[in-house]
Amino acid sequence: MSMTMTQKILAAHCQKAHLTAGEFVHVDLDMVLGNDITAPVAIDSYDQMAVKKVFDTSKIALVPDHFTPNKDIETANLAIKMRQFAKQNQIENYFEIGQMGIEHALLPEKGLVVAGDVVIGADSHTCTYGALGAFSTGIGSTDMAVGMATGKCWFKVPTAIKVVLTGQLKDWSSGKDVILHLIGLIGVDGARYQSLEFTGEGLNSLTMDDRFTIANMAIEAGAKNGIFEVDEKTKAYIEAHSKKEAIVYSADSDAEYTRVIEINLSEIEPTVAFPHLPENTKTFKDIPEISIDQVIVGSCTNGRFDDLKVTAEILKGQKVHPNVRMIIIPATQKIYLDALKAGYIEIFINAGAVVSTPTCGPCLGGHMGILGKNERAVATTNRNFVGRMGHKSSEIYLSSPAVATVSAIQGKLSSPRLFYKGE
Amino acid sequence: MKIFKYGDNVDTDVIIPARYLNITDPAHLAEHCMEDIDQTFCENAVEGDVIVAGENFGCGSSREHAVIAIKASGIRCVIAKNFARIFFRNALNLGLTIIECEAAAEELTAEDELIVDVEKGEIKRVRDQKIYSFQPYPEFLLNMIQNDGLINTTKIKLKQEAI
Numbered sequence: 001m002s003m004t005m006t007q008k009i010l011a012a013h014c015q016k017a018h019l020t021a022g023e024f025v026h027v028d029l030d031m032v033l034g035n036d037i038t039a040p041v042a043i044d045s046y047d048q049m050a051v052k053k054v055f056d057t058s059k060i061a062l063v064p065d066h067f068t069p070n071k072d073i074e075t076a077n078l079a080i081k082m083r084q085f086a087k088q089n090q091i092e093n094y095f096e097i098g099q100m101g102i103e104h105a106l107l108p109e110k111g112l113v114v115a116g117d118v119v120i121g122a123d124s125h126t127c128t129y130g131a132l133g134a135f136s137t138g139i140g141s142t143d144m145a146v147g148m149a150t151g152k153c154w155f156k157v158p159t160a161i162k163v164v165l166t167g168q169l170k171d172w173s174s175g176k177d178v179i180l181h182l183i184g185l186i187g188v189d190g191a192r193y194q195s196l197e198f199t200g201e202g203l204n205s206l207t208m209d210d211r212f213t214i215a216n217m218a219i220e221a222g223a224k225n226g227i228f229e230v231d232e233k234t235k236a237y238i239e240a241h242s243k244k245e246a247i248v249y250s251a252d253s254d255a256e257y258t259r260v261i262e263i264n265l266s267e268i269e270p271t272v273a274f275p276h277l278p279e280n281t282k283t284f285k286d287i288p289e290i291s292i293d294q295v296i297v298g299s300c301t302n303g304r305f306d307d308l309k310v311t312a313e314i315l316k317g318q319k320v321h322p323n324v325r326m327i328i329i330p331a332t333q334k335i336y337l338d339a340l341k342a343g344y345i346e347i348f349i350n351a352g353a354v355v356s357t358p359t360c361g362p363c364l365g366g367h368m369g370i371l372g373k374n375e376r377a378v379a380t381t382n383r384n385f386v387g388r389m390g391h392k393s394s395e396i397y398l399s400s401p402a403v404a405t406v407s408a409i410q411g412k413l414s415s416p417r418l419f420y421k422g423e
Numbered sequence: 424m425k426i427f428k429y430g431d432n433v434d435t436d437v438i439i440p441a442r443y444l445n446i447t448d449p450a451h452l453a454e455h456c457m458e459d460i461d462q463t464f465c466e467n468a469v470e471g472d473v474i475v476a477g478e479n480f481g482c483g484s485s486r487e488h489a490v491i492a493i494k495a496s497g498i499r500c501v502i503a504k505n506f507a508r509i510f511f512r513n514a515l516n517l518g519l520t521i522i523e524c525e526a527a528a529e530e531l532t533a534e535d536e537l538i539v540d541v542e543k544g545e546i547k548r549v550r551d552q553k554i555y556s557f558q559p560y561p562e563f564l565l566n567m568i569q570n571d572g573l574i575n576t577t578k579i580k581l582k583q584e585a586i
């Protein structure tokens with residue numbers, strides 16, 4: 001019987017020839033991830049089980065990224081707990097300040113995830129690695145604890161929605177606009193308990209960074225995972241970054257999907273999600289004048305090199321609007337360094353933006369750019385829930401780096417397409 | 424018991440805002456549970472209360488602090504039209520009873536008293552004895568709830584394997 005791409009990966013990891021949607025399975029894990037918020041909770045649960053050692057010291061990744069460099073005593077104590085656990089258990093993939101980055105940008109860059117893997121992470125955006133053709137999904141701290149102890153996790157085998165991409169993105173549209181468009185179309189629970197499988201000839205034209213952005217926000221449509229068909233670009237990326245062996249799974253041609261959605265990339269417009277849900281999307285023909293106080297370019301969604309590149313291209317020779325604070329956060333140390341070498345950091349500073357060391361920071365209202373009462377931000381992050389970035393009356397508009405940067409220059413929500421037409 | 428009633432898409436950022444994620448103590452987390460959408464929740468919730476909500480309850484971040492805060496507020500059961508998937512597994516993993524039942528989520532009001540039978544898959548509204556049925560958990564999950572969550576279940580399993 002036929003299976004989706006996700007079902008095939010899960011079947012291979014529980015030694016079954018076939019799985020049907022709805023079945024409960026215990027699967028073997030290739031990587032278990034946690035961060036400075038979720039790992040400390042998992043470590044407490046892990047200790048309760050009184051196991052002698054973790055299942056595999058090379059298959060656990062611990063990344064302090066949310067509140068780091070530590071913003072206060074409490075978060076410093078959380079970091080200590082994770083650091084000590086990593087030391088005691090000889091965790092090979094612990095990334096101290098200096099080596100770190102936002103987890104979902106860091107793991108692919110370090111080659112820790114490849115096609116065919118099953119990855120769980122105590123962070124909802126673990127779905128990012130679906131861009132590499134892996135099954136990866138967010139879970140809670142308890143699952144992480146049990147994952148570290150046993151190397152296994154329980155799952156209900158999901159059904160899937162197939163997303164067929166055609167055409168090519170036009171100027172100033174990006175992976176972010178594609179995923180915002182899709183979430184606007186199906187809603188924040190449109191893919192609840194399901195996989196989103198991306199395929200179609202339109203894939204060719206998407207960069208790996210576009211794909212990471214799209215897979216990253218699969219959870220914002222409620223999906224269990226987002227996964228991309230593996231092509232030459234994926235294989236080249238994996239070869240350049242990892243020594244692990246990739247296994248390519250593809251969906252059977254007659255696999256069952258609950259829904260098939262076609263997206264013509266050439267029709268995708270720069271898109272913005274209005275407060276307070278990622279599904280409240282609008283394109284610029286429907287966007288009124290909205291003045292803003294802050295712009296964030298960063299996060300696991302859009303803090304990668306391509307994102308900084310487009311930001312630098314737009315900001316070059318320009319100034320950030322006097323009413324706006326612009327904060328740019330490269331997602332990893334390597335991205336930071338590459339941006340420095342490319343001359344982007346100088347462009348950012350000359351334009352009047354600030355550049356921060358890698359951190360989740362303001363994305364979750366942690367630190368480095370919290371919003372006050374009634375303030376508005378345009379952010380390249382992934383969530384615009386009430387109070388997500390600060391005061392409960394503040395507002396977050398989610399967009400691509402291009403929209404965010406043009407908005408920073410104009411002092412109001414603005415389209416790069418209109419900006420470059422001189423309108 | 425009391426019922427706290429909410430709408431659709433109650434996300435984990437409002438269940439417990441990230442500004443409190445520098446703490447892990449359950450009682451302390453409970454003091455801030457729901458405060459961005461309902462100031463009365465942390466003041467009034469007591470042992471045995473129930474949350475009734477609409478669609479996609481618990482969407483957003485994977486923070487288990489959300490389940491911990493709800494449990495530590497005394498909530499014994501959350502009834503919703505449906506749940507976001509990470510919240511769903513976190514709740515079961517921590518032994519918090521959650522029930523998907525569209526009719527109950529719609530009809531129950533803050534004034535209702537309930538009796539819940541998880542094994543049978545029934546919610547009884549006391550005032551008129553109306554029964555709301557829901558699909559009982561598969562054995563695997565029922566087992567986990569009865570063992571008070573995944574950690575305990577795994578502990579028992581590991582012990583059995585060691586013998």
Ligand code: SF4
Nearest residue numbers: 125299300360363364
């Ligand atoms: S950048 Fe934001 S969404 Fe991504 S892991 Fe950090 S807090 Fe979560």
